[in-house]
Amino acid sequence: MTSITAFGPDFPFAYDDWLTHPDGLGTLPEAALGCEVAVIGAGAAGIVAAHELMRLGLRPIIYESHKFGGRLRSEVFEGSDGIIAELGGMRFPVSSRAFYHYVDQVGCETAPFPNPLTAAAGSTVIDLEGRTLFARTLDDLPPLFHDVARAYANALESGANFSALQAAIRSRDIAAIKDIWNPLVAALDDQTFYDFVTSSEAFRALGFHHREVFGQVGFGTGGWDSDFPNSILEILRVNLTELDDNQRFVKGGVEQVLHRLWRKRVDCAHWPSGTSLSDLNGGATRSRATRIARLPDGNLSVTDQWGRIDSYPAVLATCQSHLLTTAITVDEALISQKLWMALDRTRYMQSAKTFVMVDRPFWQDTDPVTAQPVLSMTLTDRITRGTYLFDNGPDQPGVICLSYAWMTDALKVLPLPAEKRVDLALAALAKIYPDVDIASHIRGNPICVSWEADENFLGAFKGALPGHYRYNHRMYGHFVQDRLPPAERGLFLAGDGVSFTPAWVEGAVQTALNAVWGIMNHMGGRSPDTNPGPGDRYGEIGPVALPE
Numbered sequence: 001m002t003s004i005t006a007f008g009p010d011f012p013f014a015y016d017d018w019l020t021h022p023d024g025l026g027t028l029p030e031a032a033l034g035c036e037v038a039v040i041g042a043g044a045a046g047i048v049a050a051h052e053l054m055r056l057g058l059r060p061i062i063y064e065s066h067k068f069g070g071r072l073r074s075e076v077f078e079g080s081d082g083i084i085a086e087l088g089g090m091r092f093p094v095s096s097r098a099f100y101h102y103v104d105q106v107g108c109e110t111a112p113f114p115n116p117l118t119a120a121a122g123s124t125v126i127d128l129e130g131r132t133l134f135a136r137t138l139d140d141l142p143p144l145f146h147d148v149a150r151a152y153a154n155a156l157e158s159g160a161n162f163s164a165l166q167a168a169i170r171s172r173d174i175a176a177i178k179d180i181w182n183p184l185v186a187a188l189d190d191q192t193f194y195d196f197v198t199s200s201e202a203f204r205a206l207g208f209h210h211r212e213v214f215g216q217v218g219f220g221t222g223g224w225d226s227d228f229p230n231s232i233l234e235i236l237r238v239n240l241t242e243l244d245d246n247q248r249f250v251k252g253g254v255e256q257v258l259h260r261l262w263r264k265r266v267d268c269a270h271w272p273s274g275t276s277l278s279d280l281n282g283g284a285t286r287s288r289a290t291r292i293a294r295l296p297d298g299n300l301s302v303t304d305q306w307g308r309i310d311s312y313p314a315v316l317a318t319c320q321s322h323l324l325t326t327a328i329t330v331d332e333a334l335i336s337q338k339l340w341m342a343l344d345r346t347r348y349m350q351s352a353k354t355f356v357m358v359d360r361p362f363w364q365d366t367d368p369v370t371a372q373p374v375l376s377m378t379l380t381d382r383i384t385r386g387t388y389l390f391d392n393g394p395d396q397p398g399v400i401c402l403s404y405a406w407m408t409d410a411l412k413v414l415p416l417p418a419e420k421r422v423d424l425a426l427a428a429l430a431k432i433y434p435d436v437d438i439a440s441h442i443r444g445n446p447i448c449v450s451w452e453a454d455e456n457f458l459g460a461f462k463g464a465l466p467g468h469y470r471y472n473h474r475m476y477g478h479f480v481q482d483r484l485p486p487a488e489r490g491l492f493l494a495g496d497g498v499s500f501t502p503a504w505v506e507g508a509v510q511t512a513l514n515a516v517w518g519i520m521n522h523m524g525g526r527s528p529d530t531n532p533g534p535g536d537r538y539g540e541i542g543p544v545a546l547p548e
């Protein structure tokens with residue numbers, strides 16, 4: 001039996017097969033070769049799309065308003081020799097096949113992520129309502145936790161035909177996926193994750209406390225109550241495609257994947273062998289895009305923050321959708337009013353992380369009384385929510401992510417400076433580990449992030465609400481532009497917020513590949529019959545449309 005991959009369920013297109021097919025992604029007419037196209041954003045979607053557009057023979061001109069890497073940001077602790085904090089994406093499920101295609105291409109190494117109750121974490125502490133439990137695996141936890149895990153598995157089974165749907169995803173049986181998933185979309189679009197859990201037979205048979213524990217500890221990586229108001233469809237996609245399981249981190253920092261792709265010398269159509277994206281951009285990205293407009297000749301113009309205006313036949317915007325309203329002046333006529341509604345109504349979640357560098361992985365010291373490690377990966381209902389421990393080797397400084405939190409827990413620290421955030425986290429952890437002096441191990445300055453406080457993001461990632469399926473559908477399907485009026489063609493959208501699986505880089509990569517097909521088609525190119533692209537299959541196997 002093959003393994004589960006991020007194959008659908010909304011659009012079960014095999015991106016991994018498309019990417020590796022010997023006949024390639026497609027070809028462009030002679031006249032289009034060497035043309036410049038604009039890519040706004042040097043995050044995962046922008047760099048992946050630019051890489052493939054370059055391979056097709058175009059010159060992608062990349063605009064970046066802030067930091068290269070976007071939400072795959074690995075920040076180096078000052079004064080260290082490459083010790084990093086992963087501020088955005090940090091754990092990558094192996095089911096993310098399109099993302100790993102690029103990780104492998106650039107030769108980055110990965111290792112198991114120290115998630116709760118995994119061997120990579122070594123040990124886990126669960127601290128709820130002032131009670132602290134120590135465990136190495138789920139088996140070490142009391143029956144309550146097993147009941148909760150079983151109840152959720154039963155809720156998925158009875159409410160979403162889960163194992164049949166997973167079997168269909170595993171075997172890439174498109175008809176079977178559609179048969180089960182499409183009716184679920186219609187049935188569950190108006191339901192929150194919380195409704196789904198509370199109305200299930202399995203949880204109704206248990207009490208409120210089980211639901212509460214599920215919200216705190218959940219399954220996989222924990223902390224699911226922050227997602228309780230989200231659409232259950234969004235959560236189901238995570239479970240179905242195992243995005244919350246079997247996760248790995250990128251050694252040395254995930255941002256490297258994008259830097260290496262930017263510098264990677266490849267064989268392309270049109271360009272000399274060994275051309276890189278860096279070469280085609282003169283070694284640096286352009287700055288902030290401030291305006292996108294239609295020119296009289298039908299092309300699109302992009303203005304940068306210094307007033308430079310360039311003309312392009314196609315523009316790909318990969319920034320968060322709100323920024324098309326707040327940061328870039330976009331000609332309103334380039335996008336239909338229905339799509340504007342979707343872009344502006346898209347909801348973003350908040351997220352904050354607080355990291356410190358420490359002298360060594362001291363948490364592995366053994367407590368003489370308990371014979372347990374002095375500190376463990378920790379899930380708690382306190383303000384820190386998730387504390388993760390990163391061991392860089394015995395002779396290297398270690399890193400502690402003191403707190404990874406979302407929504408209200410992220411808002412609690414939003415206006416606070418880094419030192420205050422560390423103080424709050426240490427105070428919470430001191431209640432769980434009264435005898436451990438974490439502060440004495442801290443070296444250098446803390447690193448903190450609140451994605452919602454950064455004008456280049458205005459939020460961490462999309463978190464679709466009930467009823468938002470139609471918005472997703474409009475944004476996601478926009479790359480197939482031949483059915484749009486000419487006035488709305490040429491501007492493409494991709495990235496985390498356009499995808500059906502926000503908060504997972506795989507969605508950013510898959511939508512980037514959709515946009516590559518869209519731009520190729522827009523420029524008169526096509527995929528080979530032997531390797532049809534996402535737009536070629538969209539009419540046949542695209543996401544189900546719900547009545548408007």
Ligand SMILES: Cc1cc2nc3c(=O)[nH]c(=O)nc-3n(C[C@H](O)[C@H](O)[C@H](O)COP(=O)(O)OP(=O)(O)OC[C@H]3O[C@@H](n4cnc5c(N)ncnc54)[C@H](O)[C@@H]3O)c2cc1C
Pocket residue numbers: 040041042043044045046063064065066067068069070071072087088089090091092093287288289290318319320323327328351451456457459460461494495496497502503504505506508
């Ligand atoms: C806290 C957090 C945790 C996450 N954890 C995980 C995880 O563990 N696993 C996982 O798979 N995924 C995770 N993700 C999701 C993953 O990080 C994203 O899916 C991915 O990085 C998004 O890439 P993108 O290219 O769509 O967007 P971005 O990375 O946001 O790229 C868009 C770029 O556009 C730039 N930009 C904005 N405005 C302009 C402008 N006017 N002009 C030019 N440039 C502009 C921005 O600066 C940014 O660099 C996480 C994300 C966050 C925030």
